[in-house]
Amino acid sequence: MTTITMTVNGQLSSREVEGRTLLVDFLRNGLNLTGTHVGCDTSQCGACTVHVNGRAVKSCTMFAAEADGSCVQTIEGQSNVDGSLNVIQQAFQDNHGLQCGFCTPGMVMAAAELLKNNPKPSEADIRHHLEGNICRCTGYHNIVKSIMAASGQNFSAIAAE
Amino acid sequence: MPKDSGIGASSKRREDVRFLTGAGQYTDDINIHGQAYVHFLRSSIAHGRLNGVDTSTAETMPGVVRIFTGSDFEGVGGLPCGWQVTDRHGEPMQEPAHPVLAQGKVRHVGDPIAAIIADSPSQAIDAAEAIVVDLEELPAVVDMKEAVKNGATKVHDDLTSNLCYDWGFVEENKDAVGEAFEQAAHVTTLELVNQRLVANPMEPRVAIGNYNRANDESTLYTTSQNPHVIRLLMGAFVLGIPEHKLRVVAPDVGGGFGTKIFHYAEEAFCTFAARQINRAVKWTCSRSEAFMSDAHGRDHVTKIELALDADNNFTAIRTDTLANMGAYLSTFAPSVPTWLHGTLMAGNYKTPLIYVNVKAVFTNTVAVDAYRGAGRPEATFQLERLIDKTARELGVDPIALRRQNFITKFPYATPVAVEYDTGDYVATMDKLEQIADLSGFEARRKKSEADGQLRGLGINCYIEACGIAPSALVGQLGARAGLYDAATVRVNATGTISVMVGAHSHGQGHETSFPQVVAEMLGIDEGMIDIVHGDSSKIPFGMGTYGSRSIAVCGSAMVRATEKIITKAKKIASHLLEASEADIELKDGQFNVIGTDKSCAWGDVTLAAYVPHNYPLEEIEPGLEETAFYDPSNFTYPAGAYACEVEVDPATGKVTIERFSAADDFGNVINPMIVSGQVHGGIGQGIGQALLEHGIYDENGQLLSGSYMDYAMPRASDVPFFEVDHSCQTPCTHNPLGVKGCGEAGAIGTPPAVVNAVIDALHSGGHTHVTHIDMPVSPSRVWSAING
C-alpha cells in the first residue's frame, strides 16, 4: 500500500492504494466519483476517459499511483460553477447525443480535449477523434452532431454539403 | 409548427442532466455496507466431464469468505426457460436442465464452475487460481450441421439428440407450398448465414444480492430490462422465494438490446449466496466475461426459396433454417427462430403460400437468445436478399419487383398467422426514393467510378411485429407468461403526478416521453409529471422493455389509468362546481362547465381529493390514484423502406457506407427526436452486423472474438450521417395512442440494404458471378468474392 495525493476536480484528495489499483477504481471506489465508467478490459471503449494534467486519458490503463501528484478532471467537474451544464454537455442534451448515458462521460471528456486543440473540427476530425470511444446506442449520428454544435458550427449546413 | 410540449413534441430528455454530470446511478455504482465480492471461475474448455472441484487450498486464502460449487445447488432450481415450442409432430421441445453452477459437465467456454466470495474483488480472483478442477475434456460440438448428424456427440447426455425441436410452420401448408414450387415459372434459391452477434450494451452486467434477516426479505439489484420478470423467474423457479419477500431493482441501466431481458445464473447466485452468508454479495462482470456469459444473438443458417409466376408475382416461399440455441436454453430462446421469425416471413408482400422449417440445435457455445430485432432481422435478411437476387435473375428493377408484390389492402391476414392492421408500403417507398435522392444515384455512381471505386445501391423493405404481445395468443404459442403491462398514475394533493410504469428505460428516454402523453391528456405541464420504473417494490407489475413494446403496451396501460383519473377528477369537479358530470370538460388543465364561465383548476380538484371537506364521499372515495393493466389485442406492425449506398474499393475489398436513408412508418410518434435517435442506433448496429461484427468459435469451441480487440464494434468513423424520416404514419388501430414502436426497426431494416448495395456495386464493376456474400461483409470476403 502507498499513499497517493492528487487534485481531482480542484479538490485535493489523499488515499492509500495498492500498487495494482487502477486510476478508474481509485476514482470510483476510493473517491466515489462513479460518473467515470468501465466498459471493457482491453482499453478499447473509452467509457473511463478522464483528463490527467489536461490530457484525455483512459483511466483503466493507468495505475492510480502513476497519477500521484497530478491534476485530474472527471465528468463530475465539468458543469459550470452555477451547476448548469457546460457548452458541451448542453449540446449533447440539445442534440440528443446520448441514450443510455453509459458512454457519455467518456464522450464528453474526449470531446472537451478535441475542442481545446481543434475548436472548429470537421465531421471527419470528430469521427477520427472518437476512434477510442465506443457508443452502442446512438449510431454516433447525434454525438457527432452534438460536438459540431458545441463548437458553434451549424450541423445542417455541414450535413447538406 | 412543431409542438413544444405534449404528444408530438421533441421535448429534451430530462434524464440527460444526470447522465451528463456523472450523477446517473448504474448498478455498479451501488455499494452496500459490508458487501463481499464474488468472482466466477469459468470453464476454459467447451465441453468436459466435471469429475471434481477441490477448493481446499483456495478456502484458506486471505479474505475468502466462502466458495460455492455445483453441489451447493443440488435441490435448488435451475434456470427456467420461459417459452415451450411444440414441434412439427406435436411434441414439446427437448428442454435440458440449466444449473446455476455447473453440475457433472461443463458445456461451453464460460460455464461457471465455482463462485468465490471474498472481502475484495482481487482476493476472490486470487483464490480462484488456487482451485483445482478435475475436468476431462470431451469433443466439442460447434457446427450446427455436424451437431444434428446421427451419432454426434451430445451436449446433454440425457436428451435423445442435439435437436431441441423441428418446427414446421404452417405445417398444413407444406404440401400446397411444394405444389406451388412445381408450378412456378421461376424459382430463386439462396443459402445464407445470419452470423452470431454479441449484443454488447456498453454497461457490462452487474448483480448485487442482499438479505435482510429482520424481515426475511431478499433484494437483487441487477442490470435488467425487466425487473418483474426476473422476480417471477428467479423467485418462483430457481430460489423458491415468494414475491412479497423478493425485491428486484434495476436502476439506471446502460443499454440492453435484448441481452438484459434474460434471467442469468449470476443473479440467482448473488441472491442465494447473500442469504447463505448473511452479507451482501456483489458481482461486476468484466467485458471478457460478458463475451462468454451474456446470451448471444442471431446465428442462423438458412436456405430460402421464392416461387414466382410468369408475371413475376410471388406465389410461394419455403425456408429451411438451423438455429443455434447454444448449450442451454436462455429465457426466450426457443421463441426467437419460431414465433418471432416464421410469422414475419410474409414481409411486405402478398405471397399466398409460405412454409418455414426451423431446427433448433444445441451446441457447446454460449446460449443464443433475443438481440435487437430477435428473429425479425433474420426473416427480413433472408427475404430481402432473396428478392434482390430474384430481381437480378429476372433482369427487373428490384424496387419495381417489390412494389408489384406489396400488400396494399389492410387489414391483411398473412399465410403465417398474423394480421397486419395498417400500413402503407407504397408511401414509405415513395418517401425513401425522395429522401435518398435515388434519381441522383447514377450521377454519384459515375463520380465514384471516375475515382476508381464501385458504387452500389441497396434497397430493403421490412415489416416487424412489435408491441409484444397478446397474452392469449402467445399462451397458445408456448409462452409461459402473459405479456401485458401495467401502470399506476398517482396524483398528489398539489396536482403533481408520479406514474409507476412496468416498462424499463435503459436509453429509450421514457422519463421524458411517457410524461408527454399524460401531460397532453390532462393539459398540464410535463414538468409536473415524473415516471417511476425499475423497482418491483414501487411498481404494481410490469413485463419490462423489449420487442419495441414500451409505449405500445405500457404506454396504453398508462393511458387507461389516466382515463380513469380523468373520470374521477370530473366527478370531483362536478361536485365542486355544482354541475352535472356530463357538462364538465377538462381543457388545458381547467375543468369547465360547458357553456358557462364556471371552472376550477386541476389543483383545486386534486387538493379536494386529499382534503375532502367538500367532497361527494357517499359516491366516491378520497384520493386520486388509478392502476390499469393493458393486454394488447394484436401485435403492432411498423414497416419501412431503407436505402444504402456504398463504395467498394475493388483493389482491397473495403466497403464504405456513403449514404444511408430510412423511411419508417411507426404510426403516431410521441417524441420525434427520441424516435430518430432509436432509428440511428438501430442503423448503427445493423451496419455493425453487415460489415464488422462476428461472434466466432473455432472447431474446439473457443470463442475467437472474445474482446474488443477481436470483436469489431462499429466506431464513429465506420458510419456516415443518416437520413431518417418517419412522416409516413398509418396509426395502429388497436391501441389508444395509435403507436407501433420504433426500437428495433433500424437493426432489422439495415443489414439487407447494406449487403444488397455491396452486391450491386460488384455487379456494376462486372463481377456478376457474385450473387451473395455472407455477413460481416469484410474486405477479405469482398476481395475473395471478386477474385474468386
Ligand code: FES
Ligand atoms: S474501460 Fe477504459 S477503455 Fe474501456
Ligand code: FES
Ligand atoms: S449512449 Fe449508450 S452507449 Fe452511448
